[in-house]
Amino acid sequence: AQSVAQPEDQVNVAEGNPLTVKCTYSVSGNPYLFWYVQYPNRGLQFLLKYITGDNLVKGSYGFEAEFNKSQTSFHLKKPSALVSDSALYFCAVRDATSGNTGKLIFGQGTTLQVKP
Protein backbone atom coordinates (compact mmCIF):
# COMPACT_ATOMS: atom_id res chain seq x y z
CA ALA A 1 0.00 0.00 0.00
CA GLN A 2 1.15 3.51 -0.71
CA SER A 3 1.84 5.73 2.27
CA VAL A 4 3.67 8.71 3.66
CA ALA A 5 5.07 8.82 7.17
CA GLN A 6 6.12 11.83 9.17
CA PRO A 7 7.55 10.21 12.30
CA GLU A 8 7.64 13.32 14.44
CA ASP A 9 4.49 15.07 15.63
CA GLN A 10 6.56 18.08 16.65
CA VAL A 11 10.04 19.41 16.04
CA ASN A 12 11.54 22.09 18.27
CA VAL A 13 14.53 24.16 17.20
CA ALA A 14 16.14 27.39 18.29
CA GLU A 15 16.12 30.34 15.94
CA GLY A 16 19.25 30.38 13.80
CA ASN A 17 19.81 26.64 14.08
CA PRO A 18 19.35 24.25 11.18
CA LEU A 19 16.09 22.36 11.02
CA THR A 20 15.02 19.03 9.58
CA VAL A 21 11.48 17.71 9.22
CA LYS A 22 11.46 14.04 8.32
CA CYS A 23 9.37 12.23 5.72
CA THR A 24 9.50 8.70 4.40
CA TYR A 25 7.31 7.24 1.71
CA SER A 26 6.17 4.01 0.17
CA VAL A 27 4.91 4.13 -3.42
CA SER A 28 5.07 2.03 -6.53
CA GLY A 29 7.25 3.33 -9.33
CA ASN A 30 9.03 6.66 -9.34
CA PRO A 31 7.79 8.95 -6.59
CA TYR A 32 6.52 12.49 -7.09
CA LEU A 33 7.07 14.17 -3.73
CA PHE A 34 5.85 17.45 -2.26
CA TRP A 35 6.14 19.60 0.83
CA TYR A 36 3.47 22.01 2.01
CA VAL A 37 3.28 24.43 4.92
CA GLN A 38 0.15 25.48 6.78
CA TYR A 39 -0.17 28.46 9.09
CA PRO A 40 -3.01 28.52 11.64
CA ASN A 41 -6.46 28.75 10.07
CA ARG A 42 -5.03 29.00 6.58
CA GLY A 43 -4.87 26.78 3.54
CA LEU A 44 -1.78 24.80 2.62
CA GLN A 45 0.99 26.57 0.76
CA PHE A 46 3.18 24.69 -1.69
CA LEU A 47 6.88 24.76 -0.75
CA LEU A 48 8.68 22.47 -3.17
CA LYS A 49 8.51 19.27 -5.16
CA TYR A 50 10.68 16.48 -6.48
CA ILE A 51 9.76 14.95 -9.81
CA THR A 52 13.09 13.95 -11.29
CA GLY A 53 16.67 15.20 -11.56
CA ASP A 54 18.86 16.62 -8.81
CA ASN A 55 18.22 14.98 -5.46
CA LEU A 56 18.46 18.32 -3.66
CA VAL A 57 15.42 20.44 -4.38
CA LYS A 58 15.23 24.11 -3.45
CA GLY A 59 11.93 25.76 -2.67
CA SER A 60 10.25 28.79 -1.18
CA TYR A 61 11.36 30.70 1.93
CA GLY A 62 14.85 29.15 1.94
CA PHE A 63 13.63 25.59 2.37
CA GLU A 64 15.14 22.63 0.57
CA ALA A 65 14.54 18.91 0.57
CA GLU A 66 16.75 15.96 -0.16
CA PHE A 67 15.41 12.97 -2.05
CA ASN A 68 17.04 9.71 -1.01
CA LYS A 69 15.83 6.78 -3.06
CA SER A 70 17.62 4.05 -1.11
CA GLN A 71 16.16 5.28 2.17
CA THR A 72 12.82 6.25 0.57
CA SER A 73 13.04 9.59 2.32
CA PHE A 74 12.37 13.21 1.43
CA HIS A 75 13.41 15.27 4.44
CA LEU A 76 12.74 19.00 4.54
CA LYS A 77 15.62 21.19 5.64
CA LYS A 78 16.58 24.77 6.25
CA PRO A 79 20.07 25.96 7.24
CA SER A 80 18.88 28.66 9.65
CA ALA A 81 15.42 28.58 11.20
CA LEU A 82 13.28 31.67 11.76
CA VAL A 83 10.56 32.12 14.35
CA SER A 84 8.21 32.81 11.44
CA ASP A 85 8.87 29.27 10.14
CA SER A 86 6.77 27.94 13.02
CA ALA A 87 3.87 26.14 11.35
CA LEU A 88 2.46 22.75 10.40
CA TYR A 89 4.33 20.96 7.62
CA PHE A 90 2.97 18.25 5.37
CA CYS A 91 4.79 15.82 3.14
CA ALA A 92 2.86 14.29 0.25
CA VAL A 93 3.39 11.81 -2.55
CA ARG A 94 1.48 11.35 -5.76
CA ASP A 95 -0.87 8.40 -5.72
CA ALA A 96 0.72 6.33 -8.46
CA THR A 97 -2.40 4.24 -8.92
CA SER A 98 -4.73 7.17 -9.56
CA GLY A 99 -4.01 7.87 -13.21
CA ASN A 100 -4.66 11.49 -14.17
CA THR A 101 -6.74 12.31 -11.12
CA GLY A 102 -3.73 13.94 -9.49
CA LYS A 103 -4.55 12.54 -6.08
CA LEU A 104 -1.96 13.04 -3.37
CA ILE A 105 -1.30 11.00 -0.27
CA PHE A 106 -0.47 13.22 2.70
CA GLY A 107 1.45 12.51 5.85
CA GLN A 108 -0.09 13.38 9.20
CA GLY A 109 1.87 16.58 9.52
CA THR A 110 4.69 17.82 11.73
CA THR A 111 4.43 20.92 13.85
CA LEU A 112 7.60 22.98 13.72
CA GLN A 113 8.21 25.24 16.70
CA VAL A 114 11.08 27.70 16.38
CA LYS A 115 11.96 29.43 19.62
CA PRO A 116 13.73 32.78 19.80
Next chain:
Amino acid sequence: SQTIHQWPATLVQPVGSPLSLECTVEGTSNPNLYWYRQAAGRGLQLLFYSVGIGQISSEVPQNLSASRPQDRQFILSSKKLLLSDSGFYLCARGRERVYNEQFFGPGTRLTVL
Protein backbone atom coordinates in the same frame (compact mmCIF):
# COMPACT_ATOMS: atom_id res chain seq x y z
CA SER B 1 -3.29 32.59 -11.65
CA GLN B 2 -3.98 29.76 -9.26
CA THR B 3 -6.32 31.76 -7.04
CA ILE B 4 -8.94 29.75 -5.23
CA HIS B 5 -11.91 31.32 -3.49
CA GLN B 6 -13.84 29.66 -0.70
CA TRP B 7 -16.85 30.93 1.19
CA PRO B 8 -17.91 31.36 3.75
CA ALA B 9 -14.68 31.61 5.73
CA THR B 10 -16.41 30.61 8.96
CA LEU B 11 -19.71 28.90 9.58
CA VAL B 12 -21.56 27.79 12.69
CA GLN B 13 -24.52 25.52 12.05
CA PRO B 14 -26.89 23.49 14.24
CA VAL B 15 -27.04 19.72 14.00
CA GLY B 16 -29.52 18.63 11.38
CA SER B 17 -29.28 21.78 9.27
CA PRO B 18 -28.18 21.75 5.60
CA LEU B 19 -24.79 22.81 4.34
CA SER B 20 -23.43 24.36 1.19
CA LEU B 21 -19.78 25.34 0.84
CA GLU B 22 -18.62 26.87 -2.38
CA CYS B 23 -15.27 26.89 -4.09
CA THR B 24 -14.39 28.74 -7.27
CA VAL B 25 -11.03 28.68 -8.99
CA GLU B 26 -9.22 30.88 -11.49
CA GLY B 27 -6.84 29.76 -14.18
CA THR B 28 -7.05 27.45 -17.14
CA SER B 29 -10.09 25.39 -17.88
CA ASN B 30 -10.88 21.84 -16.80
CA PRO B 31 -8.77 21.66 -13.65
CA ASN B 32 -8.89 18.70 -11.30
CA LEU B 33 -10.65 19.85 -8.13
CA TYR B 34 -10.56 18.40 -4.62
CA TRP B 35 -12.35 18.74 -1.28
CA TYR B 36 -10.43 17.90 1.88
CA ARG B 37 -11.39 17.95 5.54
CA GLN B 38 -8.93 18.62 8.29
CA ALA B 39 -9.94 17.74 11.82
CA ALA B 40 -8.24 19.13 14.92
CA GLY B 41 -5.60 20.98 12.90
CA ARG B 42 -4.00 17.78 11.80
CA GLY B 43 -4.07 15.39 8.89
CA LEU B 44 -5.98 15.89 5.66
CA GLN B 45 -8.75 13.60 4.56
CA LEU B 46 -9.64 13.64 0.87
CA LEU B 47 -13.43 13.71 0.59
CA PHE B 48 -14.16 14.18 -3.11
CA TYR B 49 -12.39 14.91 -6.33
CA SER B 50 -13.54 15.89 -9.78
CA VAL B 51 -11.80 15.63 -13.14
CA GLY B 52 -14.52 17.50 -15.03
CA ILE B 53 -17.97 19.06 -15.01
CA GLY B 54 -20.49 16.71 -13.45
CA GLN B 55 -17.83 14.14 -12.61
CA ILE B 56 -17.52 13.47 -8.89
CA SER B 57 -15.64 10.71 -7.13
CA SER B 58 -16.15 10.03 -3.45
CA GLU B 59 -13.29 8.82 -1.33
CA VAL B 60 -15.16 7.91 1.83
CA PRO B 61 -18.83 7.20 2.51
CA GLN B 62 -20.26 9.90 4.73
CA ASN B 63 -22.88 12.51 5.27
CA LEU B 64 -21.59 14.81 2.56
CA SER B 65 -21.93 15.16 -1.20
CA ALA B 66 -20.23 17.25 -3.86
CA SER B 67 -21.20 18.73 -7.18
CA ARG B 68 -19.44 20.51 -10.01
CA PRO B 69 -22.06 22.46 -11.94
CA GLN B 70 -19.51 24.59 -13.79
CA ASP B 71 -15.92 24.06 -14.85
CA ARG B 72 -14.45 26.23 -12.10
CA GLN B 73 -17.06 25.71 -9.39
CA PHE B 74 -17.02 22.94 -6.82
CA ILE B 75 -19.68 22.68 -4.12
CA LEU B 76 -19.74 20.62 -0.94
CA SER B 77 -23.16 19.90 0.53
CA SER B 78 -25.03 18.09 3.22
CA LYS B 79 -28.75 17.65 3.82
CA LYS B 80 -28.39 17.19 7.57
CA LEU B 81 -25.23 18.06 9.44
CA LEU B 82 -23.79 15.88 12.18
CA LEU B 83 -21.54 16.94 15.03
CA SER B 84 -18.76 14.93 13.41
CA ASP B 85 -18.93 17.13 10.30
CA SER B 86 -17.15 19.91 12.18
CA GLY B 87 -13.73 20.71 10.80
CA PHE B 88 -11.70 22.81 8.43
CA TYR B 89 -12.70 22.26 4.81
CA LEU B 90 -10.17 22.91 2.09
CA CYS B 91 -10.71 23.12 -1.63
CA ALA B 92 -7.77 22.52 -3.94
CA ARG B 93 -7.06 22.48 -7.65
CA GLY B 94 -4.51 20.61 -9.65
CA ARG B 95 -1.98 22.63 -11.57
CA GLU B 96 -2.82 22.73 -15.23
CA ARG B 97 -1.13 20.05 -17.31
CA VAL B 98 0.87 18.95 -14.26
CA TYR B 99 -1.89 17.37 -12.30
CA ASN B 100 0.17 16.26 -9.38
CA GLU B 101 0.79 19.64 -7.88
CA GLN B 102 -2.15 21.01 -5.94
CA PHE B 103 -2.95 24.52 -4.82
CA PHE B 104 -5.21 25.14 -1.87
CA GLY B 105 -7.86 27.68 -1.03
CA PRO B 106 -8.04 29.56 2.28
CA GLY B 107 -10.48 27.07 3.81
CA THR B 108 -13.83 27.18 5.62
CA ARG B 109 -14.04 26.57 9.34
CA LEU B 110 -17.28 24.70 10.06
CA THR B 111 -18.56 24.23 13.60
CA VAL B 112 -21.63 22.09 14.11
CA LEU B 113 -23.35 22.60 17.45
